Amino acid sequence: MAKESIKQQWLLIVISTVAAIGGFLFGYNTAVVSGAILYIKKQYAVSLLQEELVIGILSLGAVCGALSGGPLCDKLGRKTAVLLSSIIFFFTSIGLSYSNSVTDMIIWRFVIGIAIGIASTTAPLYIAELAPRYVRGALVSINQLAITIGILASYFIGFLAVESQSWRMMFGVSAIPAAIQFIIMCFFPESPRHLTRIGKRKKALAILEKFRGSTRDAELEIQHIKKMIGQKEPSWSELFVKKMAPALCAGVGLSIIQAITGINTVIYYAPTIFQFAGFATAKEALLVTIWVGVINVLMTFVAIFLLDKLGRKPLLYLSLGGMIISLIVLGFVFLQKDITIYVSIICQISLFIYIASFAYGLGPVGWLINSEIYPLYIRGRAMGISVCMNWVTNFIVTTTFLHIINLLGKSGTFWLYAVIGVISFIFIQKKVPETKAKSLEEIEDFWKK
Numbered sequence: 256m257a258k259e260s261i262k263q264q265w266l267l268i269v270i271s272t273v274a275a276i277g278g279f280l281f282g283y284n285t286a287v288v289s290g291a292i293l294y295i296k297k298q299y300a301v302s303l304l305q306e307e308l309v310i311g312i313l314s315l316g317a318v319c320g321a322l323s324g325g326p327l328c329d330k331l332g333r334k335t336a337v338l339l340s341s342i343i344f345f346f347t348s349i350g351l352s353y354s355n356s357v358t359d360m361i362i363w364r365f366v367i368g369i370a371i372g373i374a375s376t377t378a379p380l381y382i383a384e385l386a387p388r389y390v391r392g393a394l395v396s397i398n399q400l401a402i403t404i405g406i407l408a409s410y411f412i413g414f415l416a417v418e419s420q421s422w423r424m425m426f427g428v429s430a431i432p433a434a435i436q437f438i439i440m441c442f443f444p445e446s447p448r449h450l451t452r453i454g455k456r457k458k459a460l461a462i463l464e465k466f467r468g469s470t471r472d473a474e475l476e477i478q479h480i481k482k483m484i485g486q487k488e489p490s491w492s493e494l495f496v497k498k499m500a501p502a503l504c505a506g507v508g509l510s511i512i513q514a515i516t517g518i519n520t521v522i523y524y525a526p527t528i529f530q531f532a533g534f535a536t537a538k539e540a541l542l543v544t545i546w547v548g549v550i551n552v553l554m555t556f557v558a559i560f561l562l563d564k565l566g567r568k569p570l571l572y573l574s575l576g577g578m579i580i581s582l583i584v585l586g587f588v589f590l591q592k593d594i595t596i597y598v599s600i601i602c603q604i605s606l607f608i609y610i611a612s613f614a615y616g617l618g619p620v621g622w623l624i625n626s627e628i629y630p631l632y633i634r635g636r637a638m639g640i641s642v643c644m645n646w647v648t649n650f651i652v653t654t655t656f657l658h659i660i661n662l663l664g665k666s667g668t669f670w671l672y673a674v675i676g677v678i679s680f681i682f683i684q685k686k687v688p689e690t691k692a693k694s695l696e697e698i699e700d701f702w703k704k
Contacts, residue, residue: 320372325639574616
C-alpha cells in the first residue's frame, strides 16, 4: 500500500478535527454544569434531587440521542447526522442561557443531551470510516482529545465566572463552536463506506482517491467494502442474532465500563470532591479542578501517540490499573477525620492519577473500539446501542453519586468503583479483541471466524 501524501494526511487531520467539534461540545456541556451548579444554587433553592437532575438528566437525553443517532447514521449518512447534532447544540445552548427556573434547566439539559448522544455516536464513526487503517486510532482519538479540551474549557470558563457568577454565559458560549462546526462541515465529504452501502460506488471511490496513497489502494478498499456489505439492509433485529453477540458484548461492555468506573462523577463533581478534601471556597475548588482538565488533555495526546504503536488492549490494562490504585488511595484519604494539608495533597494526586489513567486508555480506546468492531451494514445502529448503554450507565452513576456517599460514605463509594474496575479488567482480558493495524473489513471478518 502506498503511503498517503503530507497534503492528504493534513486534510484528514483537518476533517477529523472539525468532525470532533461535536466531541468538544460533548465535553464542554457535560462538564460545564460542575461549576455552574455552584452559582445556580445561590440563585435558586435547589434540592438534592434537583441538583442531581440538573447534572444527570443530560445523560438520559444522550440515551435518546444515541438510539436515534444510529438509525440516522445508517439512513441519512454520517455527515448529515453530525450536522443535525450541531444544529441542536446551537439552539439548546441559547435556550439554556435564557432559562428562568430549575425546571427550564432540566428540560434544556435533557435536549442538549440528545445532541451529545447523536454526536458521540456519529463523530467517531465518520472519522473511522474515512481514515486509513494505520492512523485510524490516532484520528478517531482526536474526538476524545476534543472531549477533554471541551471539559478543560468548561472548567476554565467556570473559573473566569467566579466574580460575575454568570452561569448563563457559561451555558450560552457553546453556541459558537456549534455554529462553526455546521458551517465548515457542509463542505466535507460523506463517509465512503456509507456511500458504497447505498449504491453510490463512483462517488465513494472519488472520495477515497483523495485520501489514499494511490488509486489502486482506493479501488481495493472499495472492492473489500462491497464484499463485506452483501445485500443486507440494517434493522434492529439484526443486532440480536447470535453472530453479533461477541462484537456487541465487547462494545457494549466497554461502553458500560467507561461510565461505571466513576469517571463522570469526577468530571461532574470535581469541585464538590475538592471541597470534601478541604478546599473551602468555590474559587479554590475550581482552580484545582482546572488542573484535572489540563491533565485530561495532556494524557489524551499520549493516547494518540501510542494507540497505533502499542495497541488497544495494553493501554486498557495500564489505564484500569492506574484507576483502580488511585480509587483505593482516595478511599483511604477520606477515612481521615481531620482534613490536613497532607490529606488534601494526596487527594489531589490521586484524582490526577485517576484522570490521567482514564485519559490515555479507557477514554479514547472505548470510543475507538466501538467505531471499529461492528459490521458495516449495521454499524450505525450497533454504535448507537453501545453509546446508549454508556449514557444509561452514566445517568445511573451521576444521579446516585451523592446518595451513595450518604449510604456508604466517601471511602466506601470510591472503593466500590475500585472493585468494579477489577471486574472490568477481567472482562477486557476475556472479551475485547485487539484491533491495531487491521482494516474495518478485516475486523468484521475476524468475528465470522
